[in-house]
Amino acid sequence: MGFQPPRYPWHPPVAAREAAQVVIAGGGLVGLTLALDLARQGIASVLLDEDDTVSTGSRAICWAKRTLEIYGRLGLGARFLEKGVTWNRGRVFHGEREAYAFDLLPEQGHEYPAFVNLQQYYAEAWLAEECAASGLVDLRWRHRVAAVEHRPDGALLRVETPGGEYQLEAEWLLACDGARSPIREGMGLPFLGQVFRDRFLIADVRMHAPFPAERWFWFDPPFHPGQSVLLHKQPDDIWRIDFQLGWEADPEAERDPARVRARVAAMLGPKVSFELEWVSVYSFRCRRIERFRHGRTIFLGDAAHQVSPFGARGGNGGVQDADNLAWKLAAVLRGATPALLDSYDRERVPAAEENILNSTRSTDFITPKTAACHAWRDAVLELSAAHGFARPLVNSGRLSRPAVLADSPLSTPDAEAWGGGLPPGAPAVDAPMLRAGQPDWLLRHLGREPVLLAFAGPGVPAAEAPAGLRRVVVAADERVGTLWDHSGLAAARWGARPGDAVLLRPDQHVAARFHAPSPAAIAAARARMMGEA
Amino acid sequence: MLRTEPRIEDPDGFYQAVMDAHRGLDEAAARRFDARLALILANHIGDAAVLRQAVALAAATGEAPAAPLPSAPA
Numbered sequence: 126m127g128f129q130p131p132r133y134p135w136h137p138p139v140a141a142r143e144a145a146q147v148v149i150a151g152g153g154l155v156g157l158t159l160a161l162d163l164a165r166q167g168i169a170s171v172l173l174d175e176d177d178t179v180s181t182g183s184r185a186i187c188w189a190k191r192t193l194e195i196y197g198r199l200g201l202g203a204r205f206l207e208k209g210v211t212w213n214r215g216r217v218f219h220g221e222r223e224a225y226a227f228d229l230l231p232e233q234g235h236e237y238p239a240f241v242n243l244q245q246y247y248a249e250a251w252l253a254e255e256c257a258a259s260g261l262v263d264l265r266w267r268h269r270v271a272a273v274e275h276r277p278d279g280a281l282l283r284v285e286t287p288g289g290e291y292q293l294e295a296e297w298l299l300a301c302d303g304a305r306s307p308i309r310e311g312m313g314l315p316f317l318g319q320v321f322r323d324r325f326l327i328a329d330v331r332m333h334a335p336f337p338a339e340r341w342f343w344f345d346p347p348f349h350p351g352q353s354v355l356l357h358k359q360p361d362d363i364w365r366i367d368f369q370l371g372w373e374a375d376p377e378a379e380r381d382p383a384r385v386r387a388r389v390a391a392m393l394g395p396k397v398s399f400e401l402e403w404v405s406v407y408s409f410r411c412r413r414i415e416r417f418r419h420g421r422t423i424f425l426g427d428a429a430h431q432v433s434p435f436g437a438r439g440g441n442g443g444v445q446d447a448d449n450l451a452w453k454l455a456a457v458l459r460g461a462t463p464a465l466l467d468s469y470d471r472e473r474v475p476a477a478e479e480n481i482l483n484s485t486r487s488t489d490f491i492t493p494k495t496a497a498c499h500a501w502r503d504a505v506l507e508l509s510a511a512h513g514f515a516r517p518l519v520n521s522g523r524l525s526r527p528a529v530l531a532d533s534p535l536s537t538p539d540a541e542a543w544g545g546g547l548p549p550g551a552p553a554v555d556a557p558m559l560r561a562g563q564p565d566w567l568l569r570h571l572g573r574e575p576v577l578l579a580f581a582g583p584g585v586p587a588a589e590a591p592a593g594l595r596r597v598v599v600a601a602d603e604r605v606g607t608l609w610d611h612s613g614l615a616a617a618r619w620g621a622r623p624g625d626a627v628l629l630r631p632d633q634h635v636a637a638r639f640h641a642p643s644p645a646a647i648a649a650a651r652a653r654m655m656g657e658a
Numbered sequence: 659m660l661r662t663e664p665r666i667e668d669p670d671g672f673y674q675a676v677m678d679a680h681r682g683l684d685e686a687a688a689r690r691f692d693a694r695l696a697l698i699l700a701n702h703i704g705d706a707a708v709l710r711q712a713v714a715l716a717a718a719t720g721e722a723p724a725a726p727l728p729s730a731p732a
Binding site: 497504507514 | 686
């Protein structure tokens with residue numbers, strides 16, 4: 126059974142002028158994720174989208190472990206795992222041969238795998254469903270933001286609907302309106318970066334094929350000489366196929382279904398029958414705006430930054446934007462200093478830079494610019510088949526990794542020596558636990574509020590948390606009412622000994638870590654984490 | 659630190675070995691050979707600072723646009 130796109134009901138304006146505390150412009154992946162995250166924290170929002178359904182076509186398909194953990198916290202993790210295609214393995218081919226294969230998550234002991242493949246429309250439909258069920262998201266389909274007047278205390282929006290227009294006063298405007306963001310363009314913010322002189326045909330194909338759930342990438346295959354091809358499995362017997370076409374290709378001619386069918390048939394051979402689900406021709410860009418926060422208007426996702434698709438960094442990066450902003454905005458609305466929101470820029474701009482850097486490097490490898498660059502690329506591939514040392518140089522996409530917020534103003538630097546583990550700014554890492562004899566996972570206990578993760582062991586008590594800070598104890602031995610790190614993986618991954626404690630932000634990034642801390646030291650780090658330092 | 663004093667044992671022999679390897683290669687194959695050789699040598703060196711200095715020295719020599727000579731990282 127394939128996906129049936131929902132049609133959401135829309136409603137005409139209820140008044141000529143309305144006001145809302147939080148307005149989210151754009152009901153795509155990032156806007157819906159942000160709305161649900163805010164709702165989970167008890168914050169209401171109005172979400173405006175010009176359409177009345179989910180995204181169509183070839184959008185994000187690879188959901189990284191960190192994103193799955195975020196959706197796990199929002200209550201959707203099980204649906205991703207159940208419906209999605211789990212994969213850990215990739216293969217790279219050069220010419221007629223396999224150059225090498227790689228495993229993305231060689232270690233066990235995580236609730237979520239390295240990647241799950243799932244069409245973006247499923248994620249959006251589930252998010253919309255949960256937003257509606259929360260009772261805190263006012264979903265306004267077919268409400269288009271036609272004009273914005275930015276003010277020091279918010280924004281005044283003119284919203285158009287098929288049933289007339291109205292004005293909406295927003296205290297906070299969260300622009301999740303995509304790569305062509307009308308809000309960004311209306312503000313005249315330069316969206317600068319690099320355009321790649323190459324074109325790609327992206328086809329989503331329905332077929333019954335015996336290929337495994339792996340990421341296959343070909344350089345210069347016999348069925349598409351001189352170019353690259355990517356094959357990736359999605360649910361519902363749909364496969365994503367990406368054909369590099371070169372800059373000279375005519376986008377109109379390449380979209381012709383007969384021509385696409387011939388390309389796919391050459392790849393799959395005569396025995397595989399297939400249908401085309403969706404076909405598009407793209408050229409790629411890597412670019413961003415300089416700052417994501419402009420007073421009370423804040424940009425997230427593709428509206429703020431755009432990458433080429435080879436690292437699965439567009440969707441995963443946008444979800445991390447929402448994860449980063451939602452707790453800060455919720456805290457500010459509850460009285461935290463608005464300066465906390467400046468850290469969104471300080472943390473997510475470098476994260477976007479990292480995504481753009483990786484995505485640019487992958488595209489440079491896949492699309493060599495000169496004959497000499499081409500020779501270097503082919504030399505790497507030739508060596509990689511027989512020599513392991515060349516394999517780290519092969520770049521068919523550096524797949525999304527969570528950002529380490531290394532220069533965050535919210536982090537308290539280590540005051541003591543740590544042999545390893547998770548430094549300030551790093552995202553929390555999962556580990557298996559036993560709780561009252563039952564299997565459990567560490568990340569499930571971290572929630573959406575500041576937490577002190579305190580490690581205990583035989584004869585060594587867990588550090589005390591200051592007043593008002595929730596504490597989660599992980600013990601090296603079995604105790605009543607605590608998580609038992611029976612495998613020792615939590616202690617190993619966090620580099621923690623009994624008596625150590627880690628202060629975690631609501632987005633589960635490390636704010637500070639301590640050996641045998643005093644409650645006062647933890648309280649000082651908590652104040653800094655909330656933007657008070 | 660990139661070493662730039664003469665260090666190659668039997669320089670004429672090394673040069674001849676490279677020329678011999680190039681014999682019979684067309685332009686594209688020759689370019690790939692040179693790139694393979696550079697990659698093998700780069701892997702042998704490994705050290706990122708030395709490799710950066712080597713790239714900068716190569717860029718600063720010959721027909722490439724003039725660039726300052728590399729200096730040791732701080």
